Amino acid sequence: MSTVFEKIIAGEIPCYKVYEDDETFAFLDADPINPGHTLVIPKEPHKDIYEIPEASFLAVMRTVHKLAPVIREAVGADGINIGQNNEPAAGQEVFHFHVHIMPRFEGDGHTHWQGAENYHEGEDGEKIANQIAERL
Ligand code: AMP
Numbered sequence: 001m002s003t004v005f006e007k008i009i010a011g012e013i014p015c016y017k018v019y020e021d022d023e024t025f026a027f028l029d030a031d032p033i034n035p036g037h038t039l040v041i042p043k044e045p046h047k048d049i050y051e052i053p054e055a056s057f058l059a060v061m062r063t064v065h066k067l068a069p070v071i072r073e074a075v076g077a078d079g080i081n082i083g084q085n086n087e088p089a090a091g092q093e094v095f096h097f098h099v100h101i102m103p104r105f106e107g108d109g110h111t112h113w114q115g116a117e118n119y120h121e122g123e124d125g126e127k128i129a130n131q132i133a134e135r136l
Helices: 004-009 054-075 124-133
Strands: 017-020 024-028 038-042 079-083 099-104
Touching (some): 004 024, 017 054, 024 054, 038 054, 054 099
Antiparallel strands (some): 017 024, 024 038, 038 099, 079 099
16 A cells, blocks of 8 residues: 655655655655654655665665755754654554654754653563574
């Protein structure tokens, strides 16, 4: 099922385009946390981090790397967050892989990965690291 981002790439829905190359497309988020909040997407419609092929992922990250310092300078940001959500539990709303470039300003009041009490790893750390490592 096609998403709103495919319609943006096709020009069927308007956007403020920031950048485009053969593999990727970047445009301003319609509900920005701050001025310059940009989304970078692959032109191919891969759903999320699990489905996107490595080459397409790397093309997106190349564009993120190119745009982040330019956006920072363009809006006079004090910092940049890079964000990428997968599955509704992690806040994904549009099921076409995308990376958020989010300019931040001192005292802007936004928080990132916060809002609930953090998990305290305690003695589980070694077990969890092993559960990950043994699957690689
Ligand atoms: P996520 O929650 O990571 O899936 O982010 C989806 C993002 O897409 C949100 O920040 C929305 O504001 C943004 N978005 C949804 N529709 C549009 C649109 N038509 N143009 C620009 N950004 C959009």
